[in-house]
Amino acid sequence: MIMHIKNNLDKIRTSISKDVTLVAVSKTKPISDILEAYDAGQRVFGENKIQEMVAKYEVLPKDIQWHMIGHLQRNKVKYMAHFVDLIHGVDSFKTLKEIDKQAKKHERVIYCLLQARIAKEETKFGFTLTEISTILNSEELKILTNIKIIGLMGMATFTDNLDIVANEFSLLKTFFDEQKVQHSKLKILSMGMSGDYQIAIKNGSTMIRVGSSIFGARNYIT
Numbered sequence: 001m002i003m004h005i006k007n008n009l010d011k012i013r014t015s016i017s018k019d020v021t022l023v024a025v026s027k028t029k030p031i032s033d034i035l036e037a038y039d040a041g042q043r044v045f046g047e048n049k050i051q052e053m054v055a056k057y058e059v060l061p062k063d064i065q066w067h068m069i070g071h072l073q074r075n076k077v078k079y080m081a082h083f084v085d086l087i088h089g090v091d092s093f094k095t096l097k098e099i100d101k102q103a104k105k106h107e108r109v110i111y112c113l114l115q116a117r118i119a120k121e122e123t124k125f126g127f128t129l130t131e132i133s134t135i136l137n138s139e140e141l142k143i144l145t146n147i148k149i150i151g152l153m154g155m156a157t158f159t160d161n162l163d164i165v166a167n168e169f170s171l172l173k174t175f176f177d178e179q180k181v182q183h184s185k186l187k188i189l190s191m192g193m194s195g196d197y198q199i200a201i202k203n204g205s206t207m208i209r210v211g212s213s214i215f216g217a218r219n220y221i222t
C-alpha cells in the first residue's frame with residue numbers, strides 16, 4: 001500500500017514552523033484515512049458537520065482532539081459538547097450562549113474561536129471586526145463561564161489573486177494583535193487551508209486547517 005496520507009502530512013509538517021498547529025480536515029473521509037494520519041502521528045482533526053464528527057469520535061482513539069470548523073447548527077451543539085476540543089466557527093452570540101449552556105451540563109469549559117468575515121463573498125459566515133471587539137468587551141460575555149474565546153478564525157476570498165488573499169489575512173492579523181493587547185486569552189489565529197496556508201502563515205496564522213492536501217480531493221462539495 002502506498003502511504004499517500006503519511007507522505008502528504010510529512011511534506012506539510014516539514015514546510016511549516018513548529019509553532020503552527022496543523023488541523024487535519026477529515027470531513028467526508030473514511031475512518032481508514034483518519035487512522036492512517038493517526039498512525040503517522042496526527043492527533044488534531046477537523047470536521048465541519050457535527051453528526052459526522054460524533055460518529056468518528058465514537059469509533060476512533062480517544063486521544064484525538066476534535067475541532068469543529070464548520071458553520072454551527074445550534075440545536076446540534078449538545079451532541080459534541082462532551083468531547084469537542086475547539087470550535088472554530090462561532091458566528092453568533094446565540095451560538096456562544098448555547099455552547100456555554102451545553103458545556104455547563106458536562107462541567108467543562110469549551111474553547112471557541114470567533115469567526116471573522118474577511119472575505120468579499122456574501123456567502124461567508126462570520127462577524128465583522130467591529131462586532132468581534134464589541135463581543136470581547138461585552139458584559140454578556142462575562143456571564144458565559146463555560147466557554148473561553150481563545151482566538152479568531154478567518155477564511156479568505158476564494159480567488160486566484162493571491163494579493164487579495166494576503167491582504168485579507170494581514171488585515172485579520174493586525175486586528176488580532178490589537179485585540180490581544182486587551183484580551184490576553186487570545187492566542188490562536190486560525191487561517192489557511194490547502195490552497196492558501198503558506199500565505200496565511202506568512203501573515204501570522206498560528207493554526208491551519210488542511211484537508212485536500214492531506215487526504216486528496218473530496219468527492220463532493222461540503
Ligand SMILES: *Cc1c(COP(=O)(O)O)cnc(C)c1O
Binds near residue numbers: 025069192210211
Ligand atoms: C473544508 C474546510 C477546510 C479545508 O479545506 P481544504 O481546501 O480541503 O484544505 C478548511 N476550513 C474549513 C472551514 C473547511 O470547511
